[in-house]
Amino acid sequence: MLIDWFTVGAQTLNFLILVWLMKRFLYKPILNAIDAREKRIAAELADADAKKAEAKKERDEFQHKNETFDKERVALLKTATDAAEVERQKLFGEARTAADALRTKREEALQNEQRNLNQEIIRWTQKEVFAIARKALADLANANLEEHMSEAFVQRLRALSGTAKEQLATALKGSTRPVSVRSALNLPPAQQAAIQKAINETFSADIHIQFETVPDLVGGIELSASGQKVAWSIADYLATLEKSAGELLHKQEKAAVKPEAKANAKPIAKAEPKTNGKPDPKPQTTKSEPKPETKT
Amino acid sequence: MRLSPDELIVWQLGWFKLNGTIVFTWGLMLVLAVGSKLVTRHLSVDLARSRWQNLLEIVIAAIEKQIQEVGLQQPKKYIGFLGTLFLFVAASALCTIIPGYEPPTASLSTTVALALCVFVAVPFFGIAGQGVGGYLKSYAEPTFIMLPFNIISEVSRTLALAVRLFGNMMSGAMIIGILLTITPFLFPIVMTALGLLTGMVQAYIFFILAAVYIAAATRKTKTVPESTPAK
Numbered sequence: 423m424l425i426d427w428f429t430v431g432a433q434t435l436n437f438l439i440l441v442w443l444m445k446r447f448l449y450k451p452i453l454n455a456i457d458a459r460e461k462r463i464a465a466e467l468a469d470a471d472a473k474k475a476e477a478k479k480e481r482d483e484f485q486h487k488n489e490t491f492d493k494e495r496v497a498l499l500k501t502a503t504d505a506a507e508v509e510r511q512k513l514f515g516e517a518r519t520a521a522d523a524l525r526t527k528r529e530e531a532l533q534n535e536q537r538n539l540n541q542e543i544i545r546w547t548q549k550e551v552f553a554i555a556r557k558a559l560a561d562l563a564n565a566n567l568e569e570h571m572s573e574a575f576v577q578r579l580r581a582l583s584g585t586a587k588e589q590l591a592t593a594l595k596g597s598t599r600p601v602s603v604r605s606a607l608n609l610p611p612a613q614q615a616a617i618q619k620a621i622n623e624t625f626s627a628d629i630h631i632q633f634e635t636v637p638d639l640v641g642g643i644e645l646s647a648s649g650q651k652v653a654w655s656i657a658d659y660l661a662t663l664e665k666s667a668g669e670l671l672h673k674q675e676k677a678a679v680k681p682e683a684k685a686n687a688k689p690i691a692k693a694e695p696k697t698n699g700k701p702d703p704k705p706q707t708t709k710s711e712p713k714p715e716t717k718t
Numbered sequence: 719m720r721l722s723p724d725e726l727i728v729w730q731l732g733w734f735k736l737n738g739t740i741v742f743t744w745g746l747m748l749v750l751a752v753g754s755k756l757v758t759r760h761l762s763v764d765l766a767r768s769r770w771q772n773l774l775e776i777v778i779a780a781i782e783k784q785i786q787e788v789g790l791q792q793p794k795k796y797i798g799f800l801g802t803l804f805l806f807v808a809a810s811a812l813c814t815i816i817p818g819y820e821p822p823t824a825s826l827s828t829t830v831a832l833a834l835c836v837f838v839a840v841p842f843f844g845i846a847g848q849g850v851g852g853y854l855k856s857y858a859e860p861t862f863i864m865l866p867f868n869i870i871s872e873v874s875r876t877l878a879l880a881v882r883l884f885g886n887m888m889s890g891a892m893i894i895g896i897l898l899t900i901t902p903f904l905f906p907i908v909m910t911a912l913g914l915l916t917g918m919v920q921a922y923i924f925f926i927l928a929a930v931y932i933a934a935a936t937r938k939t940k941t942v943p944e945s946t947p948a949k
Contacts, residue, residue: 433831448754
């Protein structure tokens with residue numbers, strides 16, 4: 423008999439025990455482990471998704487911030503560039519103004535210098551001219567000249583009239599000290615007598631005269647008393663000439679300053695395109711200078 | 719020449735006798751239980767796990783998937799019974815490579831015992847699934863005339879289960895035994911390999927048939943019949 427019923431029963435029991443053992447030791451733990459792992463993986467995936475979403479959000483935010491930053495930077499840069507441009511223009515303007523002022527000042531200085539030099543030259547020339555004249559006349563002065571001069575003085579005395587004569591007369595009469603008659607050279611006694619005579623006759627009084635020798639007079643005779651004076655001397659002529667020449671020069675200077683002040687405004691405006699700073703106002707000043715001279 | 723390991727008596731006391739079938743079954747049970755215990759002792763729920771755990775997970779996941787494909791929607795409820803059927807039959811076939819070993823499934827007593835278990839399990843799960851009335855009503859499907867034929871089918875398929883497994887396993891062992899006496903070199907090795915293959919196929923057949931029977935018993939009469947597995 424192939425079937426042993428005892429064995430059948432035993433095997434059935436064995437099988438049931440095996441089922442229980444397998445359930446206990448194999449299926450339950452393994453299936454639980456698989457489930458736990460699946461849950462864990464699902465959780466991790468969900469977490470990863472969440473993190474991904476968060477990362478995306480953060481990236482978007484960052485991108486947005488970047489864009490904003492870029493915009494701000496561009497705006498700031500533009501503002502800074504504009505400000506720099508304005509500053510540049512301002513500085514440029516200031517520099518130009520300063521340069522213009524400096525140039526004007528320099529031009530003025532140059533003009534002043536030139537004017538001073540001109541005046542110096544004129545003065546020096548004048549001085550030299552008079553010195554030469556003085557020297558020449560002093561060299562020419564001799565006895566004959568003295569004689570002529572005393573004659574000329576006497577003529578002048580006699581020619582005195584009106585208020586000048588009266589004033590001189592009162593001065594001569596009123597003076598306590600002797601009236602001094604100065605001459606460049608020592609007058610000979612004949613001429614001294616002639617002069618004494620002429621004075622006495624002119625003023626109708628006996629006036630005490632003291633003769634003095636003064637080389638500064640160059641040539642000529644001078645009578646002075648209490649501020650009143652009658653003279654004929656080359657020095658006197660020269661002084662008169664010098665005085666008038668000085669007045670003329672003074673007028674010239676005044677006339678020269680006026681056109682310069684007018685001309686100053688023009689060169690600044692004209693000079694702007696020319697950055698080289700060439701001394702172009704010079705010809706203008708040289709032009710203006712001779713003008714008053716030609717008038718004289 | 720033994721036809722069945724039942725005839726190998728190890729120890730006997732009156733009607734109680736320990737034959738080869740029972741002893742080998744105990745051996746298998748010990749190996750399976752202790753092996754499972756050892757592997758599942760340090761189970762890992764992390765992604766990293768031991769190779770043995772990985773192997774068992776693959777096997778159990780495959781069984782679970784097969785049960786599901788047969789049409790049982792809650793495989794965890796049936797995996798204890800059906801999985802153990804497969805594992806026991808497969809393990810007893812695999813162990814034929816061990817010299818001196820005789821598979822307990824080559825004993826008609828064992829196969830009958832397994833078939834009887836299925837015979838009892840089908841109505842058990844059927845009644846659990848759709849109640850006593852529902853289950854009994856399934857015998858009268860599609861008409862009442864089919865009742866006797868259904869009952870005959872129930873008994874005959876149980877017998878067929880037992881005899882099919884016994885015949886295949888016993889023949890395999892027998893062929894190897896005969897061939898060893900005729901051509902004791904190379905050819906028995908080939909036949910052993912073939913025996914392993916037939917053993918695995920039989921384990922699968924036994925498992926899948928039991929699953930189909932249970933699935934048929936638990937399926938609600940009103941529901942649309944689900945497609946039977948391709949295998």
